[in-house]
Amino acid sequence: MASGIEHVVVIGAGQAGAQAAYSLRQSGFEGALTLLGDEAYPPYQRPPLSKGYLKGELEADRLFLKPGSYYSDNRIDLVTSAAPVRLDLAARRVEFQAGPALGWDRLVIATGARPRMLTLPGAGLDGVLALRTLADVDQLRPYLTTGARLIVIGGGYIGLEAAAAACRLGVSVTLLEAAPQLLGRVTGPEIADFFLRTHRAAGVNVRLNAVIEGFEGTGRVSTVRLAGGERLDCDVVLVGIGVIPNLELAQQAGLACGAGLIVDRAGRTSHPDVFAAGDLVQRPLVHYGRVGRLESVHNAIEGGKIVAASILGLPPPTEEAPWFWSDQFDVKLQTAGLWTGADQRVVRGDLESGRFAVFYLKEGRILAVDAVNAGPEFLVGKRLAALSARLAPSELADVNLSMKEIGARALG
Numbered sequence: 001m002a003s004g005i006e007h008v009v010v011i012g013a014g015q016a017g018a019q020a021a022y023s024l025r026q027s028g029f030e031g032a033l034t035l036l037g038d039e040a041y042p043p044y045q046r047p048p049l050s051k052g053y054l055k056g057e058l059e060a061d062r063l064f065l066k067p068g069s070y071y072s073d074n075r076i077d078l079v080t081s082a083a084p085v086r087l088d089l090a091a092r093r094v095e096f097q098a099g100p101a102l103g104w105d106r107l108v109i110a111t112g113a114r115p116r117m118l119t120l121p122g123a124g125l126d127g128v129l130a131l132r133t134l135a136d137v138d139q140l141r142p143y144l145t146t147g148a149r150l151i152v153i154g155g156g157y158i159g160l161e162a163a164a165a166a167c168r169l170g171v172s173v174t175l176l177e178a179a180p181q182l183l184g185r186v187t188g189p190e191i192a193d194f195f196l197r198t199h200r201a202a203g204v205n206v207r208l209n210a211v212i213e214g215f216e217g218t219g220r221v222s223t224v225r226l227a228g229g230e231r232l233d234c235d236v237v238l239v240g241i242g243v244i245p246n247l248e249l250a251q252q253a254g255l256a257c258g259a260g261l262i263v264d265r266a267g268r269t270s271h272p273d274v275f276a277a278g279d280l281v282q283r284p285l286v287h288y289g290r291v292g293r294l295e296s297v298h299n300a301i302e303g304g305k306i307v308a309a310s311i312l313g314l315p316p317p318t319e320e321a322p323w324f325w326s327d328q329f330d331v332k333l334q335t336a337g338l339w340t341g342a343d344q345r346v347v348r349g350d351l352e353s354g355r356f357a358v359f360y361l362k363e364g365r366i367l368a369v370d371a372v373n374a375g376p377e378f379l380v381g382k383r384l385a386a387l388s389a390r391l392a393p394s395e396l397a398d399v400n401l402s403m404k405e406i407g408a409r410a411l412g
Contacts, residue, residue: 013037016278017110019304122215146170277303337368337385
């Protein structure tokens with residue numbers, strides 16, 4: 001048993017918490033291991049929720065990260081529908097609304113995040129929904145029938161993916177974005193304009209600079225009211241305007257928090273025996289010399305592995321440049337790195353072709369790449385971003401040079 005550690009408790013059975021539990025067992029931890037999830041389901045993948053599962057192409061059991069027998073076979077005590085209400089760090093106990101408290105030697109907090117909802121008049125009407133969990137999709141999907149009218153609020157990844165999936169189901173989709181471009185927090189104008197054209201060509205009514213004043217309906221939503229008095233009729237509304245990290249337990253326990261639950265490079269919080277991973281953490285972004293909060297599968301998996309290694313005193317895994325992806329219609333967007341702070345953008349390929357990449361540079365060094373249906377650009381770009389490689393923009397833009405050649409020149 002690792003340094004006398006008898007019991008590890010993981011709060012949160014999403015991708016990060018589940019990975020921490022899996023990695024602990026895979027790395028040889030023999031003590032008691034409890035994984036607490038607040039949903040009724042075992043750990044599952046979230047990305048397909050706004051894609052294949054929303055379109056009815058996947059059954060729920062295909063989302064599960066592991067078969068049910070995995071947890072018993074590996075002596076992971078998976079407790080679903082479990083919502084701790086208080087952490088007593090001094091006594092090393094997790095407390096619940098009802099039932100006995102749970103003791104621990106090491107604690108992992110992976111409580112994730114929840115959808116940010118609007119506080120406008122009528123926002124509480126039935127049919128004003130979010131999309132974060134399996135249950136959310138099960139609530140939304142019955143509305144998505146041919147000819148139904150869906151209004152999506154928010155032009156980020158979730159909003160665009162849901163709009164694309166609904167459009168494929170024959171739903172009439174209007175997407176309202178308050179900003180002057182789509183994907184404003186995560187990408188540059190070339191990618192934003194490409195997806196604007198793609199959605200409009202597919203029949204999505206995308207409206208930028210849209211200001212919403214409220215929702216109307218008798219019991220359930222039937223109208224979205226815009227500034228200036230315009231009213232848009234609808235059968236259902238999906239709000240996709242970002243998330244709020246679930247920090248309440250950490251804050252109640254007195255752990256240091258900022259934009260998220262603050263952890264060091266080892267995933268350790270301000271308490272030496274409490275660790276955290278996933279969407280709720282504010283972690284060092286080692287490739288960029290700053291801290292930040294990331295929302296991605298990669299961040300969750302990497303964080304879970306880091307936490308497990310830290311608890312067991314093992315060497316940490318190599319940290320990759322952050323990476324993300326989005327599937328919309330027949331387009332796969334793959335992103336590596338973080339583009340914030342870029343002073344130059346280099347387009348590789350034809351923006352109109354549906355296969356191209358945009359590289360983001362700062363002082364001649366690669367920060368990030370957005371690759372649209374361009375796997376080699378993503379794979380090589382991820383390595384270039386991790387190393388802050390210096391490359392001439394003319395080389396990056398030259399499609400007569402393969403990405404393999406470009407990578408060889410830059411990486412040696």
